[in-house]
Each structure stands twice: as C-alpha cells, then as structure tokens.
Amino acid sequence: EKKVVLITGCSSGIGLSLAVRLASDPDKTFKVYATMRNLAKKERLIECVKSLHKDTLDILQMDVTSWQSILDARDRVVEKRVDILVCNAGVGLMGPLEVQSLDSMRQILEVNLFGTIQTIQAFLPGMKARGQGHILVTGSTGGLQGLPFNEVYCASKFAIEGACESLAILLQHFNIHVSLVECGPVNTDFLVNLQKAELGDTSLQQVDDLTLNLYEKYLQHCGSVFQNAAQDTEDIVKVFLEAIQSPSPAFRYFTSGDVPPLTKLKATEPGGSRYINALSKTMFSSEEQ
Numbered sequence: 001e002k003k004v005v006l007i008t009g010c011s012s013g014i015g016l017s018l019a020v021r022l023a024s025d026p027d028k029t030f031k032v033y034a035t036m037r038n039l040a041k042k043e044r045l046i047e048c049v050k051s052l053h054k055d056t057l058d059i060l061q062m063d064v065t066s067w068q069s070i071l072d073a074r075d076r077v078v079e080k081r082v083d084i085l086v087c088n089a090g091v092g093l094m095g096p097l098e099v100q101s102l103d104s105m106r107q108i109l110e111v112n113l114f115g116t117i118q119t120i121q122a123f124l125p126g127m128k129a130r131g132q133g134h135i136l137v138t139g140s141t142g143g144l145q146g147l148p149f150n151e152v153y154c155a156s157k158f159a160i161e162g163a164c165e166s167l168a169i170l171l172q173h174f175n176i177h178v179s180l181v182e183c184g185p186v187n188t189d190f191l192v193n194l195q196k197a198e199l200g201d202t203s204l205q206q207v208d209d210l211t212l213n214l215y216e217k218y219l220q221h222c223g224s225v226f227q228n229a230a231q232d233t234e235d236i237v238k239v240f241l242e243a244i245q246s247p248s249p250a251f252r253y254f255t256s257g258d259v260p261p262l263t264k265l266k267a268t269e270p271g272g273s274r275y276i277n278a279l280s281k282t283m284f285s286s287e288e289q
C-alpha cells in the first residue's frame with residue numbers, strides 16, 4: 001500500500017521539488033497530493049512530472065490561510081487518510097521594522113504560523129485515530145536565531161518551533177512523529193516571492209540614515225550568501241527523504257548536515273550577547289561597531 005503524502009506550497013521551490021521526487025519514486029512508494037494556493041501556477045509542476053504515471057500524483061488547490069480550502073483539499077484525498085503531512089508553504093517579509101504595516105505583518109503570521117497550525121489541525125484527528133503519522137515542517141535558521149530586518153519572519157518561524165516542539169511531546173503517545181527540516185538559504189523563488197522593502201521605496205523615506213545604511217549592507221550580505229552558499233532544492237529533498245524513510249525520525253534535521261555555528265554559539269551562551277555581536281559583525285562587517 002502506498003504512503004499518502006500531502007504537501008503544501010508546491011507551485012515552486014522546496015515543495016515542488018519534494019512533490020516531484022516523491023511522485024517519481026522508482027518503487028512507487030508514495031501517492032503524492034501536491035497542493036498549492038493558486039492552481040494557475042501548476043504548469044511548472046506538471047512540466048516536471050509529465051513523464052510520470054498518474055497514479056502517484058494529484059494536484060489540489062489549497063490555501064493554507066483558508067480553513068475551508070484546507071477542508072476541501074482533505075475531502076479530495078481519495079484514500080481518506082494522509083500518512084505524511086508536509087507543511088511547507090511560507091513567505092518572507094524583509095525591511096526595517098518601522099515601515100511594516102500591520103496588514104503585511106498579519107499576512108506573514110497568517111501563512112507561516114496559522115497556516116501551518118491549521119493544516120496540522122485538519123489532519124491531526126485522522127492521524128490520532130489511526131495511531132500513526134508523520135508531520136514534517138519546513139523550518140528555517142530564522143526560526144532558531146534572530147536575523148536583522150527579518151523580525152516578523154523570524155517571529156513566525158520561532159513560533160513554529162514552539163508549536164512543533166510542544167506538539168511532538170504529546171504526539172509521541174499516538175505514534176505520530178513531528179520533524180522540522182531546518183533550512184539555511186535555498187535557491188528557490190523565496191527571494192522573489194517575499195515582501196521586501198526596496199531601497200528606493202517611498203516607505204523608506206521616513207527611515208533614518210543609519211538604518212538605511214545597515215539595510216543596504218544587509219541586502220548585499222544576503223545577496224552574496226544566496227549566491228555563494230545557497231543549497232539547491234535537491235539537497236533539501238534528500239533530507240526530507242531521510243526523515244520520511246527513518247523508522248524513528250528525529251525532531252530536527254539540519255539540511256547543511258550540522259547545527260550552523262552561530263546557532264551553536266547561541267545555544268551555548270545563555271546571555272545572548274555573543275550571538276548578537278557575532279551576527280552583527282557578519283552582516284555589517286564593514287561597519288566598525
């Protein structure tokens with residue numbers, strides 16, 4: 001019997017790659033429900049899987065910010081169960097905190113936090129009733145350590161960590177595993193899709209010069225990190241596979257293979273200043289601080 005997998009946010013990036021990999025498994029181990037908010041964006045996925053058999057992939061509409069849309073997608077799972085749930089949909093928000101509108105901040109939390117939690121809520125009762133299941137969540141380094149100009153994004157990803165860890169403790173009693181796949185920079189549409197304050201934006205006119213100066217440095221740093229150190233989605237998919245195939249999955253996986261040095265630094269120094277100083281130096285190094 002095939003393992004039924006449902007993935008959110010499959011129109012691009014990690015979700016798309018994971019859906020393609022699982023649906024093209026040579027042993028046809030999986031039946032994949034690749035879900036996306038906007039079905040008009042399904043062409044890319046279809047293009048990647050066009051040589052595949054229909055029996056391993058289905059594409060469903062699902063907007064994680066709409067409870068009705070989540071329930072409709074759940075109803076369309078013909079097996080009437082999901083063995084592996086991958087909460088992957090997410091968006092970024094970048095810029096000086098003082099220019100972020102309440103609406104845009106809410107939107108990030110709606111997708112990243114409540115979207116993830118509501119998706120889990122919809123599939124949890126079924127998993128509990130069957131006494132098995134695996135919930136995987138695409139986590140971020142930004143959920144483990146603060147990053148300047150990403151306050152609200154980090155807040156949403158930190159919140160996910162808390163929700164997942166809390167849930168994992170309880171779900172042990174139901175034979176349901178929870179795993180976070182912690183990603184650093186990945187080559188996806190993430191940077192294109194995120195809401196980002198651009199340096200010429202009128203909204204930035206009210207911001208002080210030092211902040212703008214540091215923001216410019218941050219954007220340069222971010223650009224070079226993505227250019228030089230970003231992983232490909234295939235690397236991320238390998239880690240998802242490892243987690244999915246493990247008989248006793250870990251709670252946390254790091255896609256780079258190990259805990260990033262600065263996350264380690266943060267964990268070993270409770271006072272927190274060493275992490276804050278080290279990150280500031282890394283990002284704004286040409287600035288004497």
Ligand code: NAD
Nearest residue numbers: 009012013014037063064089090140183185186188189190
């Ligand atoms: P991406 O932008 O290519 O993919 C995100 C997907 O989520 C998109 O397909 C988007 O349409 C979808 N999405 C957005 N709002 C949605 C909604 N309301 N309902 C359903 N789907 C929605 O970027 P990605 O890098 O593949 O992102 C996937 C996950 O990885 C995100 O949770 C992101 O936070 C996380 N992540 C990405 C990086 C990175 O550097 N790319 C790093 C760490 C974590």
